[in-house]
Amino acid sequence: MNNIKKTSRNNMGTIGMIIAAFVIVQILKTAGMINSQMDGLLVPLCVYATMAVSLNLVVGILGELSLGHAGFMCVGAFASAFFSKVVEQSMGTFPRFLLAILVGGAVAGVFGFLIGIPVLRLKGDYLAIVTLAFGEIIKNLMNVLYVGRDAAGLHFSIKDAASLNLMEDGEMIINGPLGITGTPFDANFVVGFLILLISTVVVLNLTNSRTGRAIMAIRDNRIAAGSVGVPITKYKMAAFTLSAVIAGCAGALYSHNLSSLIATPARFGYNMSILFLVFVVLGGIGSTRGAIIASIILTLLPEVLRFMADYRMLIYSIILIVMMIINWNPKSRAWIQKHRPGNVIRSRREASEAGKEGR
Amino acid sequence: MALLEIKNLSIQFGGLRAVDDFNLTVEKGDLYGLIGPNGAGKTTVFNLLTGEYKPTEGVIKLEDKDITGMSTIDINRAGVARTFQNIRLFKDQSVLDNVKIGLHNQFRYSPVAAVLRLPSYFAVEKQMNEKALELLAVFDLDTEADTLASNLPYGKQRKLEIARAMATNPKLLLLDEPAAGMNPNETEELMEDIRFIREKFGMTILLIEHDMRLVSGICEKLTVLNFGRILTQGPTRDVLSNPEVIKAYLGDD
Ligand SMILES: Nc1ncnc2c1ncn2[C@@H]1O[C@H](COP(=O)(O)OP(=O)(O)OP(=O)(O)O)[C@@H](O)[C@H]1O
Ligand SMILES: [Mg+2]
Numbered sequence: 188m189n190n191i192k193k194t195s196r197n198n199m200g201t202i203g204m205i206i207a208a209f210v211i212v213q214i215l216k217t218a219g220m221i222n223s224q225m226d227g228l229l230v231p232l233c234v235y236a237t238m239a240v241s242l243n244l245v246v247g248i249l250g251e252l253s254l255g256h257a258g259f260m261c262v263g264a265f266a267s268a269f270f271s272k273v274v275e276q277s278m279g280t281f282p283r284f285l286l287a288i289l290v291g292g293a294v295a296g297v298f299g300f301l302i303g304i305p306v307l308r309l310k311g312d313y314l315a316i317v318t319l320a321f322g323e324i325i326k327n328l329m330n331v332l333y334v335g336r337d338a339a340g341l342h343f344s345i346k347d348a349a350s351l352n353l354m355e356d357g358e359m360i361i362n363g364p365l366g367i368t369g370t371p372f373d374a375n376f377v378v379g380f381l382i383l384l385i386s387t388v389v390v391l392n393l394t395n396s397r398t399g400r401a402i403m404a405i406r407d408n409r410i411a412a413g414s415v416g417v418p419i420t421k422y423k424m425a426a427f428t429l430s431a432v433i434a435g436c437a438g439a440l441y442s443h444n445l446s447s448l449i450a451t452p453a454r455f456g457y458n459m460s461i462l463f464l465v466f467v468v469l470g471g472i473g474s475t476r477g478a479i480i481a482s483i484i485l486t487l488l489p490e491v492l493r494f495m496a497d498y499r500m501l502i503y504s505i506i507l508i509v510m511m512i513i514n515w516n517p518k519s520r521a522w523i524q525k526h527r528p529g530n531v532i533r534s535r536r537e538a539s540e541a542g543k544e545g546r
Numbered sequence: 547m548a549l550l551e552i553k554n555l556s557i558q559f560g561g562l563r564a565v566d567d568f569n570l571t572v573e574k575g576d577l578y579g580l581i582g583p584n585g586a587g588k589t590t591v592f593n594l595l596t597g598e599y600k601p602t603e604g605v606i607k608l609e610d611k612d613i614t615g616m617s618t619i620d621i622n623r624a625g626v627a628r629t630f631q632n633i634r635l636f637k638d639q640s641v642l643d644n645v646k647i648g649l650h651n652q653f654r655y656s657p658v659a660a661v662l663r664l665p666s667y668f669a670v671e672k673q674m675n676e677k678a679l680e681l682l683a684v685f686d687l688d689t690e691a692d693t694l695a696s697n698l699p700y701g702k703q704r705k706l707e708i709a710r711a712m713a714t715n716p717k718l719l720l721l722d723e724p725a726a727g728m729n730p731n732e733t734e735e736l737m738e739d740i741r742f743i744r745e746k747f748g749m750t751i752l753l754i755e756h757d758m759r760l761v762s763g764i765c766e767k768l769t770v771l772n773f774g775r776i777l778t779q780g781p782t783r784d785v786l787s788n789p790e791v792i793k794a795y796l797g798d799d
Contacts, residue, residue, distance in 0.1 A: 389661050396660030396667065397650065397674075404636050404647045411634035414596060415648045415714050416622035425657075473638075 198391040201476040205387060209380045224490065230444040232486050233379025234260075234437045239466040239482035240386045240475055241433035246464065247473030248394055249426040250406030251307075252315035255322025257459035259295040259431045261450055263438025265329055265361070267291030268370040268448050272360045273336070275371055284373035288382065288439040295435025298325075299428045307423040310409070314427075322460050329450035334361040366449035367442070374444035382440055383479075386433045390475055393429075402426050469510050481510070547610055549574045549750050550595075550718055555604030557594060564590045566774040568604070572718070577744055578752045579765030579782065583794060586771040588754045589631055592720050596628050597621040608718065623651060625717035629707040629724060631754070637696035641687055644695050644706055645678040648713025652677070681709045684746075685739055701732040705739065712743060719743075721753040725760050733757060737764050762786060770794065 212229065215221050238260060245253045267287040274283055298321075306317045333344040337357030344350045348362060361367050393399050401422045404412040413419055442448045452458065466485060470477025488506060492499045513519050550572040557565050565587045572578050580588050593599040595606060597618040606614045613621050627648075636644050655670040682688040685705040690698065698706060704724055711719060724740070725733045737760055743749050755761050761768065762782060769779040772794045778785055785791060 392661045392663060393657060396657070397646075397653070397655065397670075398657045398660060400639070400643055400647050401650055403639060407636040407638055408634045410598070410618075411630070411636065411710075412647070413618040414622060414628055414630075414634075415710060416619050416651045417647065418619055 195395065197476075198395060201391060201479070202384070202388060204476065205380070205384055205479070209376075209384075212376070228486065228490060229376040230374050230379045230440065232483055233376065233383045234441045234444075235463075235466070235482045235486050236479045237379075237383045237386050237437035237440070238434060238463045239470065239478035240383070240390055241430045241437065242463045243467045243470065243473065243475055243478040244390050244426055244430040244433070246467045247470075247475075247478070248390075248399070248406065249402050249423060249430075251423070251427070252312055253318040253427075253430075253460075254315050254457070254464070255318035255320070255325075255460050256430075256434055256463050257455045257457075258318065258322030258325040259299060259434035260438035260441065260459075261322075261325050261329060261455035262298050263291035263295040263435025264442035264448060264455075265367065265438075265450070266294035266435070267439035268367045268442040269334065269360060271371050271373070271443065272367060272369070273341075280371070280373055283371070284378065284443060287373070287443065288378075288436050291439030291442075292432040292435040295438065296428050296432035299431025299434075300424065303424045303427045307427060308420045319457070319460075322455070322457060326450045326452065326455045329361075329366070329455075330364045332361050333359070333363050335359045364449065366447055368447040370442055370445065370448060372443065372446070374440050379440055382436055386436065387475060387479070389429075390433075394475075398422070398425070465507070469507070469514060471514050477514070484510070548572060548607075549576070549609060550752070551605075551607040551610075552591075552595075553605045553607075555591070555594060555606065556602050557590060557599055558602045562774075564774050565594065565601075565771075568771075568774075568776060570769055570779070572750060572752055574717075574750055575744075575748060576750055576752075577740070577764055577766050578750075579761045579768045580752060580754045580771065581756070581761060581768055582771035582777070587774040588771055589722055590774075591771070592628060592722055592754065595621075595720065596626055622714055622716070625715075626720065627711035627714045627716035627718075628720035629704070629711055629722055631722040631726065633700075633703050633707060635695040635703055635706060635710075637694070639695060640691065641682065641693050641695055641698065641706055642675065642678055642691035644710050645681055645713045646674050648710040649674050649677060650714075652713070652715055678713065681712055682706075684712075684743060685709050686735075701728045701736075704728065705736070708739070708743075712747070712749075717750060719749050719751045721751065721755075723754055723756065725755060725757045730759075733760055736760070740764055758786075 212221070238256060242253060242256045245251055267290050270290040271283055271287045302317060302321055306314050331345045333348050333351055335342045335351040335353045335357050337354040339354065342351040342353060348359060401412070401417045404417055405419050405422055409419060466482040467478045469481035488503055489499060492502050495502060548571045550570065552568060552570040555565060555568040556563060568591060580591065582588055590599065594601050597616050600615055604614070605612060608624055608626065611624065613624055616624070636647060653670050653674050655666045659667045679688050679691060682691060685708065687702060687706060687709060695703065695706060708721065708724065725736055728736060740751065741764060744751060753765070765782050767780065768782050768785040770777040770785060770791050777790055777794055778788050
């Protein structure tokens with residue numbers, strides 16, 4: 188069926204784009220053409236692109252608004268860093284980081300699921316409000332959470348370090364507003380690329396399946412979806428939980444790229460959640476590829492524009508507005524649709540086939 | 547055993563009793579019409595039947611099974627499918643995918659098979675495509691399978707809604723003003739289609755319609771609603787010649 192071929196061709200394009208970008212960066216790296224500043228951005232780029240994939244699943248594909256996605260990333264970051272600290276001595280780098288990513292994803296997924304249970308069965312935009320609150324609460328909670336370890340085991344407190352009553356040999360793992368320090372530096376570009384790639388493949392393949400059609404049916408018309416027997420709450424929960432899992436994995440990548448993990452507003456606050464939303468909106472809402480591209484442009488821009496000093500944010504906003512116009516103006520959208528590489532080839536081939544028939 | 551049996555069905559919206567003491571028996575294979583002036587409560591009966599609204603009083607039975615108060619989803623699974631007066635398609639999806647969503651509970655494979663693109667994904671998707679195209683062909687929509695649903699002309703959107711409802715493999719099909727907005731030619735085609743699905747699939751159909759040509763052309767039995775109450779019910783010819791029915795329609799227009 189043409190339909191399936193078209194969407195899977197589109198999906199292959201997105202996956203091809205990610206792989207091509209990875210290969211190009213690797214070549215540039217070996218050629219020594221990437222400076223240390225750029226090199227430092229590679230893992231964050233993967234983190235933000237993965238967050239864009241995650242949030243697009245909720246906003247673009249499920250059609251619900253989440254204003255606290257940085258909260259899921261935060262949960263994933265802390266859970267995975269905590270795990271890595273605890274098992275640091277007893278495991279090799281590879282299995283430890285693999286498990287840490289899974290822990291980050293799983294814990295964030297549990298939070299997503301728990302938030303979804305009461306909220307996703309309601310009609311209306313309650314999810315936006317609840318996730319907004321969740322993001323802020325998690326961030327603040329991480330600032331007052333103290334966890335230490337000594338011979339007797341783990342100790343928790345939400346008051347201060349002293350009340351943990353650690354023994355002489357005790358060690359702080361999460362130190363309130365000082366967060367987690369000394370997380371093993373396991374993240375690198377290859378792992379980041381793999382997390383982004385796997386997340387994208389999962390989301391795209393799922394979207395283009397029975398499950399994805401049900402999720403999009405709920406977005407397009409909730410009442411009609413119910414009328415043909417699509418279990419609405421179940422699919423909303425599934426999509427939202429999967430999105431939280433992906434955000435948690437991105438958080439794990441993030442925390443293993445930092446020497447000290449602190450839940451600052453700049454990292455996990457409201458502004459960050461909104462930035463992720465900007466990726467999705469600029470990317471064209473619902474387009475995984477668009478969201479990834481927008482996340483990369485908007486993460487690189489401030490760095491590229493650094494030489495402009497004070498004008499940096501001005502130019503940044505102008506570019507933002509221009510991207511918005513290009514992406515949302517019906518005429519330019521139609522133009523992009525027509526001139527996409529895949530589409531040009533197809534329309535040429537169709538034209539030649541039509542020509543043959545005419546003869 | 548009747549396919550559908552509604553007893554003493556009522557619903558109250560604030561001070562308005564939109565449906566009042568409604569009774570209806572539909573036998574298997576019936577092509578039954580529900581008519582009445584604007585605001586009579588016809589769509590409300592459908593909403594009650596499909597679980598969109600919960601009745602204040604009354605019982606709805608499908609093949610002797612009490613479905614009163616069940617969710618829309620469970621009622622669809624029990625065998626009731628509908629179309630909507632104000633079209634409700636999945637606009638951003640293709641014509642084919644609209645029907646495939648209707649097939650959701652008819653065909654299954656695990657999400658894992660979808661993510662890993664296992665053979666079961668391709669096999670079941672192929673079956674779904676074939677089934678969906680077969681249904682679309684009934685309504686001459688198979689050639690437009692790849693069109694975005696919102697790009698279809700109005701008349702075809704109505705037909706696509708019927709195809710989507712049929713995809714859920716219902717025992718009872720509810721059509722809410724299927725000919726609304728259609729020109730006489732399209733209405734004629736639609737009447738053919740409705741007769742065809744009834745013959746081919748042995749479908750039982752309950753439809754709401756204002757177009758009297760359609761009603762008198764294909765419905766064998768009618769129930770007339772007026773101000774939420776049943777005015778009369780019976781064989782089409784008797785009902786349409788009933789002076790009270792004529793009065794209700796003329797008086798309202
Ligand atoms: N959810 C609701 N809340 C309040 N009133 C409602 C609701 N749904 C329907 N009504 C009222 O119930 C009455 C019957 O409406 P309904 O839509 O069933 O009429 P209808 O017979 O389908 O009319 P039409 O031929 O115009 O479609 C109307 O007065 C309508 O305003
Ligand atoms: Mg109506």
